[in-house]
Amino acid sequence: MNKDRLIAFIDAMLAIIMTLLVIELAKPDPVSFEGFWALRENFFAYCLSYFWLGIMWINLHNEWYLVSKINNRTIWATLVMLFFSSLFPYATSIVSEDLSNASAQVFYGIIVLAITFSNMVMHSTVARFNADKEPVHKQPFRMKPWHIIDIIIKVLGLILSATIMPRAMLYALFITLVCLVIPNQINFVRKNIHQNPDV
16 A cells, blocks of 8 residues: 555544534524533644544645655554544543533543553654655654643643543643644644645
């Protein structure tokens, strides 16, 4: 399988998964300002999940830009990542029904961490198989400090959700998105926009 076919498959799957997020949104009852306001937590969970997946897709595009080849390990790692991603709308719908439900938050956190770890495995397989391409090969090492902080915050959110603060997992994801993922994406674009205008 060539790289372009795998990227097209990832794009299609993530587009479907992100569409399913909005289908799972509850409808206001009654349809009024008060009805929509009563669903503010649902909209928060939806927005957070949508933009987390969206920025993951952007990162995949940016990081795969220089990749020239893939192997079976990359394909299987991608399949696992997409499997956990396909559970994201389901987890989001469960957690959005009651943000204070510890079990729902823990389930949501497990899915988030499973996507995170499988994403890291996928990128490491790409880096190993593209050892001749220095920017691709060094990408996991460049991202390692950022990934460690990201995982620590998410694991801490999961532990707090399971023990004393049920909403902590959503807050942890929000913190990593706003403080780590988005700034990292902006820095990536800033550094590469002049070298590769298509990035």
